[in-house]
Amino acid sequence: MGTGDADNTKGLSPRQQKYFATARASLEKETGRTMDEWVAIARTCPETKTMTRIAWMKEHHGLGMNRANMVMSAAFPTGAGWDQPETLRAQVWSDPAATAIFEAIERAAAALPDVVTGQRKAFTGFSRNFQFASAKPAKGGQVVLGLAVPPDADPRLTPAKAEGWSERLKSKLTLTSPADLDAKLVALIRQAWEAS
Structure with missing residues (x-):
């Protein structure tokens, strides 16, 4: 270490911590939906694999790669995340x-x-x-x-x-x-x- x-505890540089905090905070402002609302949408995804879920979110709901990944990670936690x-x-x-x-x-x-x-x-x-x-x-x-x-x-x-x-x-x-x-x-x- x-x-x-x-x-x-998450292994993020100060710059990375700021980026993720800003991305999460701006999600509702820029999309009009809260993280909880995005998680509810994500859980309707018919896909089962991480990358296909992210692609689905991008294609059907217009989120960029980072935001789609952030939402899908919140909707489908893997159990062994950055925490x-x-x-x-x-x-x-x-x-x-x-x-x-x-x-x-x-x-x-x-x-x-x-x-x-x-x-x-x-x-x-x-x-x-x-x-x-x-x-x-x-x-x-x-x-x-x-x-x-x-x-x-x-x-x-x-x-x-x-x-x-x-x-x-x-x-x-x-x-x-x-x-x-x-x-x-x-x-x-x-x-x-x-x-x-």
Whole structure:
């Protein structure tokens, strides 16, 4: 856990906390419906999967992606949401080999000031003002590390496309052991943090 995690049970940076509070507060003002009214509408959705429910809300009720996701999350809680980061973490990092790699990444990120660790359903993000790194498990006990640095910052990096984390993370690489987290990679994590 980073120094920014002390009183942050949801793993959101101050900027992210403000964004979500503003999004929720503006929902009624901009749509004319309260969150409770949107939740009632969402529960009429015939779809059963998260992304198809969100698409349904967008198509049939005109909500954008973030608001549709916010409403569907309130209507259909999964049981292990942002309010339960330890439960999410245990689910995401269940493979011992991947967990060992992740913990090495986490130590490197947490050594930097004001880092907020945000546990999500499929990855762990690291933020200061903005997300600067994310780690997610991959098959075979590996970990994909996304960084907010350009892919040409290191020959091991490739462009990060369609990973499901922040669009700020422009590059990625796959780590196969904790030893892959060498001094150059730690420096790249710092570089990403400095830009955040």
